[in-house]
Amino acid sequence: MTALFDFHGVRLAKTGTVILHDVTAAVPEGGLTVIAGRSGAGKSTLLRLCNRLEVPDRGVVRFRGTDLAGVDPLTLRRRVGMVFQRPALFPGTVRDNLHVADPAASEEALTEVMARVELDGDFLDRVGDELSGGEAQRVCLARTLVTGPEVLLMDEPTSSLDPGAVRTLERLARTLTARGVPTLWVTHDVAQLRRLADHLLVLDAGRAVFTGPADDPDLPTALTHLGGEEA
């Protein structure tokens, strides 16, 4: 079966520092894949390769078998949606934000997408300053869903949220995955990866040290690469 994303010999350096060293790994189709690793392991960079916010210096990244080097990045980014670490709301109301993703989206479509992130339609008239961190991040998720992505990339989306908001966002991601939107979720939090992961890709200092299902017997050993007592 073709992998969702396939990294082959990927190397990427920024300002002279090598972030990813010859990474070869595959993310399977379907389910929620957690990309885990310590701070600076290259997790976010690997994720950003999937929608071409980064491109490798060497090696190949394939999306469902197609080399991303030959894919139009604008089309790709609408197929592969991304939610960032910190909610980045644009000026204006929530409705304005959703219209950035699709200026022609109808009011019904906007209300429907808000329902998918468990927010009331009344939120459409609110501005960013009036939202809590968790609400803002859910609006960012809704904004991404407006483009109808086939895949979701979540780059440590709960790192600045309180525990209640973390659980809500995790539940939303699980629901979206169950409804056929495979998700890649970056975290360094072992407890979170245990709650979420169907599959894992563990990075250590820019190298892939484990790929496999969450029930793989080798996983506990792989998690020692994350450091800390939880591992």
Next chain:
Amino acid sequence: MKGDVTPLGLATSLLLVAVALLVSLGQQLRLEKQLVWATVRAFVQLIAMGFVLAWLLEPSRSLLYSWVWVAGMVVFAAWTVHRRAPEVPGLFGIALTALLLAATATLGTIFGLGIFPAEARAIVPLAGMMIGNSLSGTVLSARRVTDELADKRNEVEARLALGQSSREAARPYVRSAMRTALTPQIESTKAVGLVFLPGAMTGLILGGVNPVDAVLVQAAIMYLILGAVATTAVVVALGVTRMLFTPDHRLRPLRRTVT
């Protein structure tokens, strides 16, 4: 008065520089060397310019020399812009393009439509005013675009991740930068005559020209400058934006400019 300043008069005007020096000394500003250097440098540059203008204005001189002089000013101005904002990538080429476009558009209009006669005595000073006044707007535009995109990197990348092109993603921030760059010139244009009398008009009146005639000349010059600043600010903002993104719509690593 016919604008004749005697060497003694010029020397007397240095008293005012002496006042500035005393202020610097009294307040321990440590600007004395810079004040003296600026005074000497301005004098030497102006004297040199005076001789060049006198040479260019000789009736038998071909207008081609005046245009060559203007081209030299454009190149030097572009280099100055680059030096004042070295953090902005490719700024020399962008500023050169912007100033050339602005010079072509504004000088082409005022000389092509006969607003001023296409003579050396008009070409060189007017080009100088156009280029000189465009400098700060050009630098401001380049810096603001770079800083806006660096500060709002999260928002810009969120827009790119939604499938917007780099031009679309940058538009709100570039627009804001352009407004910032143009506002001082617009304010200055609004205040002219009420708050300050500009140099060209003052010079004409000192030279004995009827104030109403001087006003007409000044108004045309103000519009020339406004057009030039608008052109350079917009061209530079768009050019710098293009340099800050890759062709495949990724925002390059940026650092804020030093102000």
